[in-house]
Amino acid sequence: MAEPTADHATEALPAFRDAGGGVNPLFLAAIEILLEEGDAARLAMLAGELHEADVADLLAALTPDERVAYVRLMGEGFDFATLTEVDESIRLQILKALSPAVAARGVGALESDDAVYILEDLDEDEKQAILERLPISARVRLVRSLDYPEESAGRRMQTEFVAVPGFWTVGQxxxxxxDDENLPEDFYEIFVVDPIFHLIGTVPLDRLLRAGRNTRIADVMRENQYTVRATEDQEDVAQLFKRYNLISVAVVDDSDRLVGVLTIDDIVDVIEQEAEEDIRALAGVGDEEMSDSVFYAARSRFPWLFVNMFTAFLSASVIAIFDDTIAHMVALAVLMPIVASLGGNSGTQAMTVTVRALATREIGRRNALKVLGREMTVALINGAIMALIVGAVASLWFTNHEVGVVIAAALVANVLTAGFVGVVIPLGLNAAGIDPAVASGVLLTAITDMVGFSAFLGLSTWWFGLV
Amino acid sequence: MAEPTADHATEALPAFRDAGGGVNPLFLAAIEILLEEGDAARLAMLAGELHEADVADLLAALTPDERVAYVRLMGEGFDFATLTEVDESIRLQILKALSPAVAARGVGALESDDAVYILEDLDEDEKQAILERLPISARVRLVRSLDYPEESAGRRMQTEFVAVPGFWTVGQxxxxxxDDENLPEDFYEIFVVDPIFHLIGTVPLDRLLRAGRNTRIADVMRENQYTVRATEDQEDVAQLFKRYNLISVAVVDDSDRLVGVLTIDDIVDVIEQEAEEDIRALAGVGDEEMSDSVFYAARSRFPWLFVNMFTAFLSASVIAIFDDTIAHMVALAVLMPIVASLGGNSGTQAMTVTVRALATREIGRRNALKVLGREMTVALINGAIMALIVGAVASLWFTNHEVGVVIAAALVANVLTAGFVGVVIPLGLNAAGIDPAVASGVLLTAITDMVGFSAFLGLSTWWFGLV
Known part of the structure; x- marks a missing residue:
C-alpha cells in the first residue's frame, strides 16, 4: 500500500477506525504527516469533528512528542475533556508539556467534574499554577471538590445543577x-431545595415534561430520592447506582445541603475500574496501564513475585523435610506437583467466587457459614472424583496401587483445605479491612502448596514406613 | 435478643438493611413470621414500599417455599420487575411455581425489556403458556424481541419510546x-423519525426544555447520534456506551427503522457481567450463582479441574524423564516447584494484562508486537532479579553455588517463556474466535510447569553430568 500523503489524507478522508475497532493505521499516518508539516487547517478538517473518546484513542496511538504537537496545533479546537478519557500517564505527560496558561484556559472551559479529574493527579505546584490562573469563582468550586478525599463522591461530582424552590410551577x-445561560451541559433531573439549600425532592425531566404548566413543582417531585454524602467512597456510590438503576443522584454535604450531582456516566467508569481492580489484584498486577513504561510495569508487578518467591521457598522447605523419603522413592517427586496444583486450582475457584460475592455484597455475616458449607461440599464432591481418577492413573503408571491410595487421600485432604481457606482467607481479610482480592491469591497458593506437599510426602513416609 | 414477633415487627418496623449493607436478620425474621401466618395486610405494610432491588435481596435470603409464599401473599402488590433483579435460578424457581395466568398478569404489567428478560430463560412451553395469555399487541411486541439472538441489543431494548416528526414544534x-397515556416509565431523549420510521435525529430532554416553544424539532435535534442494530451483540453495545458516555441509544432494524431504545441502566448490568465473566473464566469458574445448588456448582467447575488433571500428569511425566537425575540429587526435587511457580505467576500477570487489554480493545493488530516486546522486557527485568535472589538463596541453602547458577538460568528461561506465552496465547485464542479468558489460564500453567521442570531438571542433568 502506498504511503498516504497529506493531500490524500484530507481529500479521501480515511475512516477513523479500522474493521477491528482500533485506530485505522491510514488515519494515524495522515495525522502524523499533518503534525510534521504543522498544517493546522487540515488537521482541524481531519480530526476536528472527532468525539473526545476517539481523540483519546488517537492520542494513545501517537508518540509522546506527537501528542503535545497535536494539542498545540489544534489550539482552541482541542477539547480538554479528551484528557479525562486517556490513561493517567498520557494525561500527565501532555499537561506537563503545556504551559500553565494554556492548561488553565483548557481546564477553565470544562465542567467541574472533568476539571477536577484532570487536576487531581498533578503535583501540588503544577495544580496551583493552573488554579491561580482560573477566575475566582471557578477556582473556589474546584478547590472545594479537590478538598474531598480521593475516590470520594465529592471528587467525582459535578457542581453545576438546576435547583428550584418547591412553590414554583412547572411552567415557571x-x-x-x-433563560438560564449557566446550565450544565447535560442533565436528567432538577432538584427541589429549601432556602438554605437543603434537598427536599427531585424531578426527573420526563416527569417535568408530563406535568401541566400550572402544576406546583412540590406536587410532581419525588420525595424518597437516594442521596449520597460528598465524603462517601465512590465504590459505595457505584453500588447504590447499580442496585437501584439510578441515572443521577444528588450529593449533599455534612449539613445535608445540596452541593453537586453524580451522573451514571461517571459511575460506569467506577464500576469498570472496581471490577478491573479485582481482576488485576487476583493476578498480582497493580494499577499499571498499557501506556506506562516497562520499568513502571515491572516494578508494580514485582512485589507479588517477591512474596511468591518467599512462599515458594517455604514450600520447598516443606519438601526438604522429606528428602530422604524422596531419595527412597523418586515416584513421589514425580507425583507431588499434581497434588499441589489441583489443590491450588480448586482453591482459586472457591476464592474467586467468594471475592466476587464480597464485591457484590452477596455475602455477609448472615450467610458466611452457609457459603463455607457450600464450598466445602463442592470441594468434597470434586475432590473425591479427582482422587479416584488421579489415584487410578498413578496406580497404573507406577504399577503400585498403594501409591494410588496415598495420592488419593492426600488430594482429598488438600482440596478440602483449599475449599476452606478459599472462603476463609477473603472473609478474614475483608473483616480486617484489607482488600480481599489483593492478598488472597498469594496466601491461598502458599497454603495449598505446603499442605499438598506435606500431606502427600508425610502420608507416604508413614504408609511406606520410609526413613 | 428476643425472637421478634409479628406484632413487634410491624409496629417497630425494623430497618431493611443492617450496618453491613446486607438484609437485616430481624427484618427477615419478621417477614418469615408474617408468611407463616399468611398475614397479607401486615406483609404489605412491612414490605410494600421496598424498592424492587431490595425485594430481590429479600427473596434471595428466603427459602424457596417462602419465596413463592411471598409472591402469592403480596398478590397484585408484587412488582414482577423484581424478578429481573434476582439470580436466574431464583427467577425460574418462582415462575415455575406460579400459574401461567398469574405469571401472565405480572409480566403483562411490565415494560417490554423487563418482560423479555423474565421470559427468555423459560422453557419453550412455559414461555408459550404465558405469552398466549397476554393481549395480542403485547404478545407481538415480545415475540419480536425474543426472535432476536440471545445477548443481542434486540433482546435488551425497550420497545416503548417517544418518536415525533421533525416538522413538529417543541411546544407541540x-x-x-x-397527553400521551402510553409513555415509557422513564425516558431521557425523544426520537425524530420520517413517515416510515427511519431515525433522523434525537433530542435529549434537557435540549427540549431549553428550546423555545415555537422552535421546530428538526432545528434542535442532534443528527450525528450513535445507533445500534438490533442484532448487535450486547458486549459491543456496552463498548459503545462506555466509549461515548451515552445514556440511551436508538436501536434500528436491518432497514434502519427505529424499533427500540437501550438505556444505560440495562447496559450497566452488561458491563458488570462481562467483567465478571472474565474474572470467572480466568479462575475456571463457570456461570454459577450463589443461589445455585452445590451439584450445579461442582459440575460447572469440574471441566477446568479435569483439564488441569490432564496437564498435571503431563508435567509429572516431564519430571519422570529425569527420575534418575532426581535420585542422584534430591535437592532438585526440593527446588523444582520454585521454578514452575514463579514462571506460572509471572505468566499469569502478563496474561491478565493482555486479556483485559483485549476486552477493552486497547490491543489490536496494530500494536500486538509492541505489547509482546513490552511483556518480554518486563519478563527479562523481573526474571533477572528473581534469578539473582533465588540463585543466591539456593546456593547458600545447599552450600552448592552450581545449583544456584542452574536454577537461576532455568528461572530466566521459564519467566521469558511465561511472558511470551502470556501474550501469545490470549491473542491466538482471540484471533481464533475463542474467548481468551476461558482457556488461557490452563494452557499457560501447563506450559510454564512443563518448561519450568524440564529446563531446571534438563539443565541440571547436563551441568552435573548426571545419569
Whole structure:
C-alpha cells in the first residue's frame, strides 16, 4: 500500500477506525504527516469533528512528542475533556508539556467534574499554577471538590445543577431553564431545595415534561430520592447506582445541603475500574496501564513475585523435610506437583467466587457459614472424583496401587483445605479491612502448596514406613 | 435478643438493611413470621414500599417455599420487575411455581425489556403458556424481541419510546407528551423519525426544555447520534456506551427503522457481567450463582479441574524423564516447584494484562508486537532479579553455588517463556474466535510447569553430568 500523503489524507478522508475497532493505521499516518508539516487547517478538517473518546484513542496511538504537537496545533479546537478519557500517564505527560496558561484556559472551559479529574493527579505546584490562573469563582468550586478525599463522591461530582424552590410551577421552571445561560451541559433531573439549600425532592425531566404548566413543582417531585454524602467512597456510590438503576443522584454535604450531582456516566467508569481492580489484584498486577513504561510495569508487578518467591521457598522447605523419603522413592517427586496444583486450582475457584460475592455484597455475616458449607461440599464432591481418577492413573503408571491410595487421600485432604481457606482467607481479610482480592491469591497458593506437599510426602513416609 | 414477633415487627418496623449493607436478620425474621401466618395486610405494610432491588435481596435470603409464599401473599402488590433483579435460578424457581395466568398478569404489567428478560430463560412451553395469555399487541411486541439472538441489543431494548416528526414544534411535542397515556416509565431523549420510521435525529430532554416553544424539532435535534442494530451483540453495545458516555441509544432494524431504545441502566448490568465473566473464566469458574445448588456448582467447575488433571500428569511425566537425575540429587526435587511457580505467576500477570487489554480493545493488530516486546522486557527485568535472589538463596541453602547458577538460568528461561506465552496465547485464542479468558489460564500453567521442570531438571542433568 502506498504511503498516504497529506493531500490524500484530507481529500479521501480515511475512516477513523479500522474493521477491528482500533485506530485505522491510514488515519494515524495522515495525522502524523499533518503534525510534521504543522498544517493546522487540515488537521482541524481531519480530526476536528472527532468525539473526545476517539481523540483519546488517537492520542494513545501517537508518540509522546506527537501528542503535545497535536494539542498545540489544534489550539482552541482541542477539547480538554479528551484528557479525562486517556490513561493517567498520557494525561500527565501532555499537561506537563503545556504551559500553565494554556492548561488553565483548557481546564477553565470544562465542567467541574472533568476539571477536577484532570487536576487531581498533578503535583501540588503544577495544580496551583493552573488554579491561580482560573477566575475566582471557578477556582473556589474546584478547590472545594479537590478538598474531598480521593475516590470520594465529592471528587467525582459535578457542581453545576438546576435547583428550584418547591412553590414554583412547572411552567415557571421550564421558562427559567430556557433563560438560564449557566446550565450544565447535560442533565436528567432538577432538584427541589429549601432556602438554605437543603434537598427536599427531585424531578426527573420526563416527569417535568408530563406535568401541566400550572402544576406546583412540590406536587410532581419525588420525595424518597437516594442521596449520597460528598465524603462517601465512590465504590459505595457505584453500588447504590447499580442496585437501584439510578441515572443521577444528588450529593449533599455534612449539613445535608445540596452541593453537586453524580451522573451514571461517571459511575460506569467506577464500576469498570472496581471490577478491573479485582481482576488485576487476583493476578498480582497493580494499577499499571498499557501506556506506562516497562520499568513502571515491572516494578508494580514485582512485589507479588517477591512474596511468591518467599512462599515458594517455604514450600520447598516443606519438601526438604522429606528428602530422604524422596531419595527412597523418586515416584513421589514425580507425583507431588499434581497434588499441589489441583489443590491450588480448586482453591482459586472457591476464592474467586467468594471475592466476587464480597464485591457484590452477596455475602455477609448472615450467610458466611452457609457459603463455607457450600464450598466445602463442592470441594468434597470434586475432590473425591479427582482422587479416584488421579489415584487410578498413578496406580497404573507406577504399577503400585498403594501409591494410588496415598495420592488419593492426600488430594482429598488438600482440596478440602483449599475449599476452606478459599472462603476463609477473603472473609478474614475483608473483616480486617484489607482488600480481599489483593492478598488472597498469594496466601491461598502458599497454603495449598505446603499442605499438598506435606500431606502427600508425610502420608507416604508413614504408609511406606520410609526413613 | 428476643425472637421478634409479628406484632413487634410491624409496629417497630425494623430497618431493611443492617450496618453491613446486607438484609437485616430481624427484618427477615419478621417477614418469615408474617408468611407463616399468611398475614397479607401486615406483609404489605412491612414490605410494600421496598424498592424492587431490595425485594430481590429479600427473596434471595428466603427459602424457596417462602419465596413463592411471598409472591402469592403480596398478590397484585408484587412488582414482577423484581424478578429481573434476582439470580436466574431464583427467577425460574418462582415462575415455575406460579400459574401461567398469574405469571401472565405480572409480566403483562411490565415494560417490554423487563418482560423479555423474565421470559427468555423459560422453557419453550412455559414461555408459550404465558405469552398466549397476554393481549395480542403485547404478545407481538415480545415475540419480536425474543426472535432476536440471545445477548443481542434486540433482546435488551425497550420497545416503548417517544418518536415525533421533525416538522413538529417543541411546544407541540411537549403538549403531546403531556397527553400521551402510553409513555415509557422513564425516558431521557425523544426520537425524530420520517413517515416510515427511519431515525433522523434525537433530542435529549434537557435540549427540549431549553428550546423555545415555537422552535421546530428538526432545528434542535442532534443528527450525528450513535445507533445500534438490533442484532448487535450486547458486549459491543456496552463498548459503545462506555466509549461515548451515552445514556440511551436508538436501536434500528436491518432497514434502519427505529424499533427500540437501550438505556444505560440495562447496559450497566452488561458491563458488570462481562467483567465478571472474565474474572470467572480466568479462575475456571463457570456461570454459577450463589443461589445455585452445590451439584450445579461442582459440575460447572469440574471441566477446568479435569483439564488441569490432564496437564498435571503431563508435567509429572516431564519430571519422570529425569527420575534418575532426581535420585542422584534430591535437592532438585526440593527446588523444582520454585521454578514452575514463579514462571506460572509471572505468566499469569502478563496474561491478565493482555486479556483485559483485549476486552477493552486497547490491543489490536496494530500494536500486538509492541505489547509482546513490552511483556518480554518486563519478563527479562523481573526474571533477572528473581534469578539473582533465588540463585543466591539456593546456593547458600545447599552450600552448592552450581545449583544456584542452574536454577537461576532455568528461572530466566521459564519467566521469558511465561511472558511470551502470556501474550501469545490470549491473542491466538482471540484471533481464533475463542474467548481468551476461558482457556488461557490452563494452557499457560501447563506450559510454564512443563518448561519450568524440564529446563531446571534438563539443565541440571547436563551441568552435573548426571545419569
Amino acid at each position: 421552571t421550564i421558562d427559567e431553564i430556557r | 411535542t411537549i403538549d403531546e407528551i403531556r
